[in-house]
Amino acid sequence: MxxxxxxxxxxxxxxxxxxxxxxxxxxxxxxxxxxxxxxxxxxxxxxxxxxxxxxxxxxxxxxxxxxxxxxxxxxxxxxxxxxxxxxxxxxxxxxxxxxxxxxxxxxxxxxxxxxxxxxxxxxxxxxxxxxxxxxxxxxxxxxxxxxxWPRTDPAVIVAVTNADDEILLAHQHTWAPGRVSVLAGFVETGESLEQALHREIFEEAGIRLADLQYVASQPWPFPRSLMLGFRARATTTDLVFDQEELAWGDWYSRDRVREEVGAGRLFLPMASSLANLLVRDWWGEDAPPV
Ligand SMILES: [Zn+2]
Missing domain, CATH: 3.90.79.20 (Nucleoside Triphosphate Pyrophosphohydrolase)
Incomplete structure (x- = not known):
């Protein structure tokens, strides 16, 4: 879709x-x-x-x-x-x-x-x-x-890449083993989308961002979100995860994603999700199936 x-x-x-x-x-x-x-x-x-x-x-x-x-x-x-x-x-x-x-x-x-x-x-x-x-x-x-009227809660989601064009993927405690995604979070009141991205990614992974670019949006009625998808470049490299939210994560090259997905150790975001679109946007042609 x-x-x-x-x-x-x-x-x-x-x-x-x-x-x-x-x-x-x-x-x-x-x-x-x-x-x-x-x-x-x-x-x-x-x-x-x-x-x-x-x-x-x-x-x-x-x-x-x-x-x-x-x-x-x-x-x-x-x-x-x-x-x-x-x-x-x-x-x-x-x-x-x-x-x-x-x-x-x-x-x-x-x-x-x-x-x-x-x-x-x-x-x-x-x-x-x-x-x-x-x-x-x-x-x-x-x-x-x-x-x-029905409310819609904006949430930002972002594909963050480092200087080697590796993507930041992380695993939440509540997910099935091996499932990873790009990072996301809700926009707080009085905050712009960009401010929310800077705050969320620093809170969750300790990473600072630059070059935020809007990619696409998608309704996500669980229960009433509108996901706003971006890509961004990391200006720092050391990952410090918020352990309450994220269990683990890392920078992934395309070769590493292909290998770990192929071996059944890594599972990319569901095909119906904006997270999946952002991963494919980073990957380019011949993105691996999920
Ligand atoms: Zn009334």
Missing amino acids: EWDGVSSLDRVEEHRDDFAWIARQWAAGGSVVLPVGPGGRFPVTSGGKRLDFRAATGELDPATVHLLGLSAGRAVFCTAAEEEPSGVTANVREAGHLLPADECDIAFAATALTNWHRHEPHCSACGAATEPRRAGLMRHCPECGRSS
């Missing part, structure tokens, strides 16, 4: 306050719903390469069903299912790189939106139960009138 083009999902801003229009879309033949379970899983077919939509049937319930938009000429809705959907399921980590681009847009949007409705059903000002509005893009408090 490439994230640098126009989304295939038309979010129909102009129709979102028109319930009659939305109800007509629901009733039109071909409209579909993607249920997303509490763990972010949705039904898939074809070995995870296609979404397994449900047909839109019965009355539209705006309290539980949300309009994602129009895609491929039909209306696509989502709903936060109380249990994980039955049958074969996947989440966007597993299927993000397998789905066609239009269904990938739908899967990420449905995951993020249902997660928000599921976890923030109350007003942050008065605590009353809120109701979806604008076909699910916001919630409204009937008690105090406050409106709320």
Whole structure:
């Protein structure tokens, strides 16, 4: 999935306050719903390469069903299912790189939106139960009138290279043995993306950076991040890891990555992730499979 083009999902801003229009879309033949379970899983077919939509049937319930938009000429809705959907399921980590681009847009949007409705059903000002509005893009408090929208938390992720063009890869305590990634962290309030990068990489690895270059971004709804990917050059070399977060890490040449991945000792970031894109961006042509 490439994230640098126009989304295939038309979010129909102009129709979102028109319930009659939305109800007509629901009733039109071909409209579909993607249920997303509490763990972010949705039904898939074809070995995870296609979404397994449900047909839109019965009355539209705006309290539980949300309009994602129009895609491929039909209306696509989502709903936060109380249990994980039955049958074969996947989440966007597993299927993000397998789905066609239009269904990938739908899967990420449905995951993020249902997660928000599921976890923030109350007003942050008065605590009353809120109701979806604008076909699910916001919630409204009937008690105090406050409106709320889904939040997106920016996080920075960076491929840091040294003077020998080796990349910094590290392993977190909670990961499976051998799994490594480039470093990442959340942007704090009142901080620019660049300041966050300088701070995070010094905190986590003791490295100072220069030549920050933006590469790409990707939604990452676990639960509500927007990953902003950079490349940067290290101006220091000694790695001092924050042991609470990172268990180990090192500078890796392409030959060393190829050898250790081939031997099954090293596992690169998942193909669906921006971290993987950043590693491939550093690698260039003929990047190894993950
Ligand atoms: Zn309220």
